[in-house]
């Protein structure tokens with residue numbers, strides 16, 4: 001069977017390879033074997049290959065935070081699953097054609113849903129959901145602001161916020177995205193710039209915004225801080241600019257802004273298994289009813305993993321890049 005791996009840290013398009021390895025064999029009694037139908041290429045995967053993520057794995061390394069798979073074989077102790085079920089594995093190393101997973105690590109999802117959407121369920125939707133709900137007690141009608149609003153997380157946040165009755169200011173770095181984001185339910189879309197605070201105050205009639213969600217870091221955080229009310233909270237969850245988040249002394253002392261960080265891995269570790277399942281069931285339900293959806297720009301076979309990574313790394317995309325390791329999912 002085929003897997004994607006890298007044997008040196010570097011540019012993903014240069015170092016990612018599709019290699020042939022032994023098949024996984026039969027499952028142990030507490031395991032299932034799944035055929036991976038699709039996986040997305042996320043910024044964190046690309047950073048891992050570049051050696052710039054939180055974890056630098058020993059080389060050669062497999063990778064892949066998420067996927068959707070179909071159960072092809074089951075150990076006798078695995079409960080609640082049947083062959084043919086679609087599942088989301090909660091473990092990593094998902095850029096493979098086939099894998100063995102502990103039954104306890106699998107979340108069953110509806111078989112009648114677009115597998116490409118399900119492949120993107122594990123990481124970005126809960127990231128948006130948890131950042132929206134865990135830091136500031138927002139009530140219907142309240143505002144939040146986010147940057148990189150046309151990203152996968154950004155799409156999820158707009159849709160989840162809309163469903164919760166919250167209003168969103170969506171900051172993007174280029175023109176031409178407003179119609180799409182407003183159609184999803186975004187209330188205000190603004191292109192980033194030095195006068196961001198002023199333009200956001202105008203667009204929201206001076207609303208007191210208490211939560212900012214930041215994937216960019218650097219001076220973008222200062223500009224988000226300009227949009228916030230006193231004692232507002234900034235949740236940083238990515239460093240797309242490659243720069244550390246910044247605030248001014250005026251913002252920390254006189255405005256008393258709070259800057260904190262979100263990482264999904266420890267957030268899930270803190271949750272009880274039943275809580276994790278119920279969150280994913282809620283999010284999968286949204287995907288199934290079509291109220292949670294992330295655009296897809298392109299899909300590639302696993303043999304073209306380097307080309308797929310180059311496409312994902314180019315940004316200014318119209319959607320996510322996914323790989324379908326066992327051909328177009330049926």
Ligand SMILES: NC(=O)c1ccc[n+]([C@@H]2O[C@H](COP(=O)([O-])OP(=O)(O)OC[C@H]3O[C@@H](n4cnc5c(N)ncnc54)[C@H](OP(=O)(O)O)[C@@H]3O)[C@@H](O)[C@H]2O)c1
Pocket residue numbers: 042043044123124127148149150151152153154173174215216237238239240241242262263264265314315316317319320
């Ligand atoms: N902390 C966590 O647990 C966690 C979980 C999930 C995701 N994340 C992070 O969330 C971020 C978004 O992930 P995703 O999967 O949603 O991304 P994605 O769908 O692949 O989209 C990437 C987004 O980043 C924007 N972007 C790229 N470089 C930028 C820059 N220098 N300045 C401003 N915007 C930039 C792109 O804008 P253009 O379209 O203009 O190129 C696009 O909107 C990433 O940083 C990822 O690592 C963190």
